[in-house]
Amino acid sequence: MAPERKGAGKSGGIDSSILAKIINHDVASKGRRAACGAVYVSKKLLRSTGKAAWIAGTTFLILVVPLFIQAERDQMLGEIEFQQASILGPPPPGAL
């Protein structure tokens, strides 16, 4: 076990040293920091966009939807009345 490990350590050591060199390089660490920052900012942006979308959506639902529904019904009522008036015509003078 020990020699394996030692051997592995040795070969792994060579690999790990190359890998460690890459990982600890300046450019790589700067890139890592930038990626962390970008993830942090994008998380915040997503959360605030989500919040804003929720507020905008519920406000629209409360304020605007009943109005649209009622305005549509009023318009349809107006159309029905107009159609009835045009079909039936003016009421005859002798009618009750």
Place this chain on the structure above:
Amino acid sequence: MADLFPPLVTAQIDGKPPKADEKVDYSNLPCPVPYDELHREAYMSLKSETFEGLRFDFSKGLNQRFSLSHSVMMGPTEVPSQSPDTTIKIPTAHYEFGANYFDPKLMLVGRVMTDGRLNARLKADLSDKLILKANAQLTGEPHMSHAVFNFDYMGKDYRAQLQLGNSALVGATYIQSVTPRLSLGGEVFWAGVPRKSGIGYAARYETDQMVASAQVASTGNVVMNYVQKISEKVSLATDFVYNYFSRDVVASVGYDYILRQSRVRGKIDSNGVTSALLEERLSMGLNFLLSAEGFFFSQVDHKKKDYKFGFGLTVG
């Protein structure tokens, strides 16, 4: 402005002021709106009752003048708690029985609730120009009952009101038309129990299309509002309330759509509160003699995350 209010709302009789010619006739100014109703248009559009739960009203007229009403209300009521963030809601339900008597000269309204509260209102025309109004609320709890008497005098282009309350409350208001469109007024009150006195001033400017009014009181309240009538059906209103002692500021903007069968009012606040009230006249068919009106109220408070919804039905 009489055509602004549809039959859905209780009739507010307000004679149209005579159209002014090029020269203003200062000796013939119209009578101003009563001081309590200075902000009437803005309140009708913006101050919707924040009702949560179910409400059902049934009124039956026994006579041409006398009618009874039954009303059931079920829903949570808010109780003020220590911290301003949390509100405690206690579900309550009660039934209210009422009787009304309407005469051209005398109006009596009484209501009794299942929690023992009695509310009585009286409005009597003592003469052509003097009106007496009284409002009393009696409860079982000691020291919680109160009564207020108002004497209103309507002059040619002014109105004066004297108010007397039961715990040594005295108040007087006076409002005068200065031009056909502008009226100015003031009020003075003295309350005996918390020894406070106050003075306030108010101004109201109205045209056919808009009404602007402002009120300042020594209790620290400053109220300004503006209502613009965009068309026969639509009006927009905005309101600004500021208390210069407690530094509370609230501004709100709202709309009011009066359609043939319904009325939709919506409002958004600077506290992050949006609310809407929808009232609709339900057509129950030709067989029914009674008319029914339904209303639906919703309010979303984004800051406090408080959501309230209420609906109700009025029959008769």
